Amino acid sequence: MDKFWTVAKREYLERVRTKWFLITTILAPLLFGGIVLLPVWFNTRGRPSADVSRILVLDASHSGLGQRIAKELNGGLFGDTSLTHLVAVAPGALARAESTATQEVMHNSVEGYLAIGPDVLTSLHMQYAGRNASSAVDMDALERTVRNQLMALRLERAGVERSQAAALSTLKLTLDADRITDKGRGGSGTVNSIFAFIVAFVLYIAIFLYGQNVLRGVVEEKQSHVAEVVVSSISATKLLWGKVIGVGAVGLTQLLISVAASMLIVNARRPILHALGLPQLPFELPHLGLGAAVLLIVFFLLGYLFYSALFAAVGAMVNTEHEAQQVQLPVAMLLVMSAVFIQPVMMAPESALARFLSVFPFSSPIMMPLRLSLLSLPTFDIVLSLLALVAGCYIAVGIAAKIYRTGLLMYGKRPTLREVVRWVRAAE
């Protein structure tokens, strides 16, 4: 057995044996499951609350509009008339009625009030004030009701028969946005972008987490002086590889457990949702094929390799974990920048910026999987991104190994940037 496996084995087993590993491995799938089930929960919460109806309608228009709205909000002809109250107001007294209504809202006797001005039919302007004014769902429902009633009223005034006007104005329009890819319809667009976001975010977290793990491992070996004993038995380069691969294997283990558990939850979602008393998912979950899954893993591994090599180099440059926190900042910033660009890239996944970020090795491990989840990209783009990342890894690992080899046994003053450059240049 090559000695570097001895190192990798130690890194792996010592981490897997910790409570930290156990906790995060259990928590991650729960988080995943939560993310899958959360939309359903939000969906059930997504109906307007009864608060929409617990309001006052102050009608100064004397057009009958207020009455129509109140009736509709109360649930139609046979609805509960105790909810929405109509107050007819003289045209000049609307302001005073509003301040009275404000008092009532403040005393919690109603949720809010809708003020209809005298010239509503021409101005098409109304005012709502209430405690639930910031609830998008409630406001949507209110607006829909008001719009429908206003339209019906206008139709009637234009000579359309009353029953016909009601039928014409009551539009319950829903727009379902489905995503179409090369492989056909790919489920809901919104769900897909949520999924893409999760993929990018999980990659970002995983690369950061395990990169930091390598950094801490290097600092520990240096600070405790174990490094010198170890490099008397194995070359520093092999030690670096053993460490990176051992920690990477921990990451891969955790990722595979998470993905497997999430798939299990997704596949068993019907009984789970049923048991929780929640309605079934109103949308199709995105389908993750084997090829795409492998590609995601490859991007994770390469991205991890790239960043962990850089973090290891940082670890070899410093003496304490405290120092490491400062020196790692440039490396960490590059990773954080990638996360910052997740949102813009999601908005415009085909933009020049998005294309650049998915080839640039510092961000491609996060951006390429993100775009892959949003779009179907030509094979050429994927291969280009992978090649650039592999080349990036090659360079990063080469530079990191040189810094690591020299820095590992250097104690005392932190090297200047110029010294580090010299370490890298010094041929061995």
Place this chain on the structure above:
Amino acid sequence: MAEPAVQIRNIAKQFATHQAVRDLSLTVPRGTVYGLLGPNGAGKTTTIRMLLNIIAPDSGSITVLGQPHTSEGVLDRVGYLPEERGLYKKMEVRRVLRFLAELKGVRRKVADPRITDWLERLGLTTPEKDWGEAKVDELSRGMQQKVQFIGTLLHDPELVILDEPFSGLDPINAQALKDAVVDLKREGRTVIFSTHLMENAERMCDAVCIIAHGEKVLDGPVSAVKAEAGDRRVALDLGGGATNGVAEILNDPSLVYRMDDSNHSFEIELAAGADAQQLLSRLVAAGACIQRFELVQPSLHQIFLERVGAAGAVEEGLTGNG
């Protein structure tokens, strides 16, 4: 065996602007205890690190146990105890030791019984407590040193290299270490240790190499080194210290060339042309209370001071990286 344990030929190493080692050659015969002596910053640790292929020399060649030190597996026959000792703090003692053994190519099945033996031998496993199950950072400093020492020897090395092994040891552990070194030699192993403490080296080493400023000052078997330094030395112990008359004699340049004054004891190097009898009779005539007057070989400490100079001993590195 004819071939030496270590043969170093003309190695040199430069760090940035600092020449750590220049043109150093030395030979360590098998089965000996070899001392690498020199002040802090002399290049001892750098030499040892090059020997262990931790850093590469800029020039020169190194042979270990008959093979180039870079050849596959040869360093698996060498045990190394660095000056700055350390272990993985959060790891179980037994697991650390197993890891160190595996790094030297010892299989777990072979390593485990050896670990058990060593832990018992050094008192780390007692009927009440098995420290092998504990994590490293639960152990006292002394116990950690023992664990590290076990780690150095688990793979049954033919050559053992100890860098400043006495630094930070209390007298009891220092004595235990001396005994261990003697045991290692008795078992036929070669031991190289570096130190700046000449007393230890003088008592333990068969041969030494003194280096200063990265250069060899002298080397060879301790007896030869001493003989070469000459025997025109007198060890003098006085009861009651030196009176004025005695001090005058000792400061007479026609008699005494150099003197190491330790209040009641003096190590005296006679001046050219002077002889010991002459000195003795002058001292007796001056009424000195002589407790000891002996013709001696110089101590390594004396030789070291003479050759390196008192200034060289304190100059440069207090870095501990020498």
